[in-house]
Amino acid sequence: MISVAVVGAETPGNVGTIARSMKNFGLSELLLVDPPELDPDGEAYGFAGQAREDVLPNAETVTFDHLAENYHTVACTATTNEDPANHVRYPATTPADLADSLRRVDGDICVVFGRERVGLTNDELSRLDVICSIPASESYPVLNLGQAATIVLYELRDLTVASDQHPEELHALAEKPAVEGLHEEFGRFLTAIGHPEEKRPKARRLFRRLLGRAQPTGRETKTLRGLFRRARQRIEHRDD
Template sequence: MSLAEFRVVLVEPSFEESIGFVARAMKNFGLSNLHLVNPKTVLGPSGRMRGGHAQDVLDSIVEHRSLKDALEGLHLSIGTTAQSSYAASNLVRKPMTPRELGNVLKNRAGTVGIVFGREGTGLTNVELGQCDATLTIPAVSEYQTLNLSHAAAIVFYELHVTAGESSMDGLASERLKKTILGFLSDSALRSGIEEHDRALLTRAFRNVLGRSAIRQREGSLLVEVLRRISEALTRTKDSGDLSAVTETETGTFRHQD
């Protein structure tokens, strides 16, 4: 895992000082790619002063008009949230801790994005839903919300601790993960699962992909399995014969590296 491959994304920051403090924390722990989504402030002298020796990070900031644009090209995106509780009907709220994230990313390669929300309200559920997985920093229940730059520094520290591990295999590309989810959704549709349940299934499987940091070759094998399931379900629907589900063709799975 190389910290050069990380992208730090701030969604609609309201204060230039926040940007400066986050950039400084990034510099402390070896990160350099800072992206802003629709910032509500302009970086000026006050923000730069808070940035300290991270002026190079501030000078190379990339701005985006939407979170979707900021996540483009990432192999894995992690949205941060102060809410650690979740319900079965709200799968997007199942978070990792920073340490768990570090363990997930050990021996992994690929561009990873860490997304932080607004100073006052954080990320919305819709925005968290655009990320592959979520992360929270455990704190006392009486006051779970951390200052933006403090939270960022804790996350960056854990990433720094686990950095430098050798990369065994590249992470699955965003395109491959979308293909996996597409085949899964198609198979669920053909098997008669209702729309609401299909959405929950897809969200749950996306969580699995995010938390496991699936590799390219593993993803390719999974695509092949799901493709064959989808084809078998199509034959079943056309023939009306349930036995067709188990009568899939045999052969060697193809890798799509």
């Protein structure tokens, strides 16, 4: 299970925005450390969208000790000052890499966001398990708290959003026979266009390397094979 914690938020609207992002990406447990007052008629609920119905009213106030002692924690910070001599934790992971690393975690996970102006303190960072930083422009790397949460939770969607929204068969890698069939069709295409015979083995090797890097899905492989086949048949028909 993945929870989200917000430490020392100053603006109720940011808490509401984070609750909304949680709802967007399939998360429901919101933990608050030293939160502002969340008035049901105020901006937190106004910014929360449909999360005002469940995520926000069910938010639990906890201590920082509770987070550090009961969860595998991910500290989210806008800037890390990535210097192994000075920073508490080095290097930081990025949101894009976070989901893969969390797949190996056995137990409950909590993604922790800090204060709007100062984030998490070095003492707090030292007590958490992983640091995640969002790469941004050096000229202005500090993100709004709600923006940062949305980016991180979006990248965790493969762990939190129901898989039926993105059917696995659309993304599954093509099976070996289908890929080999595409290679054979590409070879016939080379013959049809009159590619020099002595250069065909090299062209096929290059195409094989390209497909190996691309890791096409079954649908992509089928489509490419069909395109090569139709092109070859038109060439052969023209030459008859």
